[in-house]
Amino acid sequence: MTTTDLRVDEGHAPVTGGVRMYWRSMGEGGTPLVVVHGGFGVTTVFGDVLERLAARRRVVAVELQGHGHTADVDRPLGDDVAALIGHLDLGPADLLGYSLGGGVVQRATVRHPEVVRRLVVVSAPCRREGWLPDVLEGMAGVSSAGFEWMRQSPMYAAYAAVAPDVGAFPALMDKTGHLLRTPYD
Template sequence: MTIEAGEGRTVLLLHGIGGRASIWQPTVEALGVDHHVIAMDMPGYDGASPALDNFAAVADAAAALLTSRGIGQADIVGHSLGGMVALEMAVRHPELVRRLVIVASSPAFGSRDPAFREGFLAARQKPLDEGIGMAGVARMVVPAMLGPDADPGALPAATAAMSTVDEGAYRTTLAMLTTFDRRADLPNIMQRSLLLGGESDTTAPPRGMQRMADAMPAARLTVIPGVGHLLPLEAPDAFHAAVRGFLAEA
């Protein structure tokens, strides 16, 4: 599924592992005033298409979405997992990427240790193995992602979106997440880039995002106070102002 609105230069929105295109609706409306905005479901997330198990294929699918519409270049905004896909697009399809906005994300999975990877996957999949479904997982994990000053609408919006994620796609994407590592490629990503972090984010802490910004030739970090990992929903006005300002820069 995609959500599309507006006219002008194209902005492609890529959601996180527990998101859907629908989670971007406020951003589609905010940016659609002066941009052509597309929010896409990750492959498999709507249950109507197969999930993909590697970042190259997901980045290629996002690139194909643009080229199928005759779009030669776009600004890419990626949150969390979507930020990883955005980095992958910048490496694999640099000609399609005008600017990058990387939100609450990382250039690599947390550890190369196989034991850490296995423990991570076991912990994330255990609730599903016990049968609570994606709605149950959403009720468990979303509250812990929020910062102290989160907008009251962030919790119900994020919970509703995650509850509709296809379980099989979520499991496949969890495994894919543990394979990501583009740290060595950061110095080669030449697009002007804005990194946005949440002050209280423990999943993608600002200190890690600062290291990523330092490794990229044309990147800077902005930290939004009082919010956590879901900052587009937690601080929508500050988020949209930062993105719109960055995209409008000469």
């Protein structure tokens, strides 16, 4: 099955704090699956996995505040996934999050259990201390100070290809770094 065989919709949903979250939906039926990318990611980071998942159900990939098609606003990264589920009338939905997205879907599940049926967390621990020391050290350094290095990365290229404000990437790096350094359990 290819994307051309699947029903595909996309748009921006008003979620919380003035964020208009980009979403891309493919497939139909079954319990909806909401998929959240990792830090600095966009919906395309999952490659053809989303198409495969959409063969039997509706799959909605999102781009978090400041990522890809979703413009940034003047606030810390927030809890927008539950609001998106409500706006698109998806709930209760299954959630899948990768890395930073894993933390986002965990938070959505804890704070809004009524919108979640099942949870899949990929490459993210349930508490900050669960990360390996080298990973924590790397996260401690995430900030706009590393922008010149990130500018050379495939992640930045994917972001720059769709972002409404390409110049906002350094601010996204600072907000993401702040979030990564914040203890959670």
